Amino acid sequence: MHPKNTQCEWWIKAPSGKRIVINIQKIRIKSSPGCSKAYVVVDKSGTAQYQPATSIILCGKVRGAEFTSTSDTLNVVFDGGKKRPKA
Secondary structure, three states, X not given: OOOOOOEEEEEXXXXXXXXXXXXXXXXXXXXOHHHOOOEEEEEOOOOXXXXXXXXXXXXXXXXXXXXXXXXXXXXXXXXXXXXXXXX
């Protein structure tokens, strides 16, 4: 499990002219419509703009997903969702 309100971003850089392959063996994040609550986003372009054409958003149960960057940089974001205030 991950704590709510957790946000992490990783910038992965390869040597110039090389690409990055990221292989996600298994993740389990609470599923929500459009992955709107908790998610992982992989931006294959390395620009960290997370545009739909170059990014993949993941939530729920994912096994054996592999992504290859289009340049020498790849960005990954994890958002654990928002913690609800206690009433």
